[in-house]
Amino acid sequence: MSNLLLIGVHQPGTTVLHRLPVGVKMAGLAAYSLSVVLVRSATWSWVFLALALLAALVGRVRLRTLARAARSVLLVALVVSALQWWLYGLPKAVETFVDLLALALAAVVLTATTAVNAILDAIVRWLGPLRRFGAQPERVALTFSLALQAIPGTLALALETRDAARARGLGRHPRAFLTPFVVRVVARAHETGDALQARGLGD
Amino acid sequence: MPTIQLDGAGVTVPTVSGDRVVLAPTTLTLTERRIGIVGANGSGKSTLARLLNGLVTPTVGRVLVDGLDVARQGAEVRRRVGFSFTDPAAQLVMPTCVEDVELSLRRRERNGDRRRELALAVLDRYGLADHAHDSVHSLSGGQKQLLALAGVLATEPAVLVADEPTTLLDLANTRRVGDLLLGLDQQLVLVTHDLDLARRCDRVLVVADGEIRYDGAPDAAVDDYVASALG
Ligand SMILES: Nc1ncnc2c1ncn2[C@@H]1O[C@H](COP(=O)(O)OP(=O)(O)O)[C@@H](O)[C@H]1O
Ligand SMILES: [Mg+2]
Numbered sequence: 053m054s055n056l057l058l059i060g061v062h063q064p065g066t067t068v069l070h071r072l073p074v075g076v077k078m079a080g081l082a083a084y085s086l087s088v089v090l091v092r093s094a095t096w097s098w099v100f101l102a103l104a105l106l107a108a109l110v111g112r113v114r115l116r117t118l119a120r121a122a123r124s125v126l127l128v129a130l131v132v133s134a135l136q137w138w139l140y141g142l143p144k145a146v147e148t149f150v151d152l153l154a155l156a157l158a159a160v161v162l163t164a165t166t167a168v169n170a171i172l173d174a175i176v177r178w179l180g181p182l183r184r185f186g187a188q189p190e191r192v193a194l195t196f197s198l199a200l201q202a203i204p205g206t207l208a209l210a211l212e213t214r215d216a217a218r219a220r221g222l223g224r225h226p227r228a229f230l231t232p233f234v235v236r237v238v239a240r241a242h243e244t245g246d247a248l249q250a251r252g253l254g255d
Numbered sequence: 256m257p258t259i260q261l262d263g264a265g266v267t268v269p270t271v272s273g274d275r276v277v278l279a280p281t282t283l284t285l286t287e288r289r290i291g292i293v294g295a296n297g298s299g300k301s302t303l304a305r306l307l308n309g310l311v312t313p314t315v316g317r318v319l320v321d322g323l324d325v326a327r328q329g330a331e332v333r334r335r336v337g338f339s340f341t342d343p344a345a346q347l348v349m350p351t352c353v354e355d356v357e358l359s360l361r362r363r364e365r366n367g368d369r370r371r372e373l374a375l376a377v378l379d380r381y382g383l384a385d386h387a388h389d390s391v392h393s394l395s396g397g398q399k400q401l402l403a404l405a406g407v408l409a410t411e412p413a414v415l416v417a418d419e420p421t422t423l424l425d426l427a428n429t430r431r432v433g434d435l436l437l438g439l440d441q442q443l444v445l446v447t448h449d450l451d452l453a454r455r456c457d458r459v460l461v462v463a464d465g466e467i468r469y470d471g472a473p474d475a476a477v478d479d480y481v482a483s484a485l486g
Pocket of ligand 2: 418
């Protein structure tokens with residue numbers, strides 16, 4: 053469980069990738085992702101994967117972090133590729149698999165070499181000019197980071213609730229899982245809202 | 256020390272079977288450095304604590320912190336009154352420890368490099384320097400609570416309200432977090448089930464059924480609570 057939760061944690065460093073402005077990195081990731089999705093060629097898929105690995109090398113992203121990220125998308129990638137194999141044949145399936153892996157690795161490289169606070173600062177800067185139209189850049193940035201953070205937190209709750217249902221011998225009972233899970237997610241969201249308010253972040 | 260005043264402040268919530276009094280109108284003035292609040296589950300401790308920084312607004316009466324009305328000058332009051340919760344997991348919202356403290360400092364320091372320096376100094380003060388770049392999820396329960404407190408104390412509030420901060424912690428961590436809280440220079444309002452911590456305060460309020468049942472010296476107050484709770 054904690055393996056899942058540690059994906060995408062910032063690893064401080066001084067490599068070129070760490071020092072590159074956040075905007076450049078985010079634009080780069082966007083362009084890269086679009087290319088991976090749009091360019092339909094098996095050869096290019098391998099090139100993109102190689103590029104992601106090269107970026108990881110340049111940013112000195114720990115091998116363990118990469119392996120975890122790969123493992124977390126492996127299941128999804130395998131299922132999707134199996135479907136593609138059945139529908140379109142083996143070459144297409146391999147291409148999809150390699151594409152998904154490349155996308156996951158590139159995303160991990162960005163989060164490993166960029167502090168979330170730097171991303172927040174960039175968002176606040178970009179949205180700054182919209183202030184006069186009533187936009188609240190700080191809020192948008194905070195919402196963005198909350199959404200990022202909610203993923204591991206919610207996963208942890210899901211796993212805990214599933215274990216509790218199993219412990220009661222109700223592992224296959226959707227209600228035994230869903231009811232406490234939904235209650236806890238809502239309660240957690242409520243508490244987090246209170247905590248943010250108490251820290252003055254909503255003022 | 257700051258002055259916290261409840262001026263006939265009470266909280267009533269509407270329910271299907273009519274209005275329910277969660278906290279009866281209460282009048283008191285808190286000026287001591289360390290104020291403990293004890294009482295049974297559901298007695299109204301959290302409601303009382305939440306009134307002090309505007310997380311709950313009184314349905315009757317007023318709450319004043321250094322003369323500022325919590326309901327009207329909420330933002331100013333929150334800058335003065337920090338609040339910490341029982342479950343640190345709900346309070347930690349950034350991926351790594353240093354980033355979570357930086358989040359608290361965003362308002363105070365706009366420069367990213369200086370903000371990081373300040374955040375690292377805060378972590379150092381609370382014994383978390385070695386974990387600055389670790390995931391908040393990798394910390395132990397006691398460390399998470401320390402980090403949550405660090406996130407609140409980073410803003411240097413004049414008052415800290417802590418709602419059962421040690422309830423989820425083991426003996427050693429309860430002692431550690433308790434020592435930290437009771438040793439603060441700031442005014443502390445501590446809701447707790449740990450009677451040893453309550454006895455170390457300067458004044459203790461006993462809450463029962465939405466009312467202040469006892470208010471006075473810690474030992475006498477705790478004895479009163481124990482006697483009434485265990486019959
Ligand atoms: N917003 C609310 N709506 C309905 N009931 C509430 C609300 N807030 C608190 N209560 C009820 O008031 C009582 C006191 O709550 P609380 O202050 O959280 O007690 P404590 O912290 O001492 O356990 C509880 O029975 C709780 O269910
Ligand atoms: Mg409570």
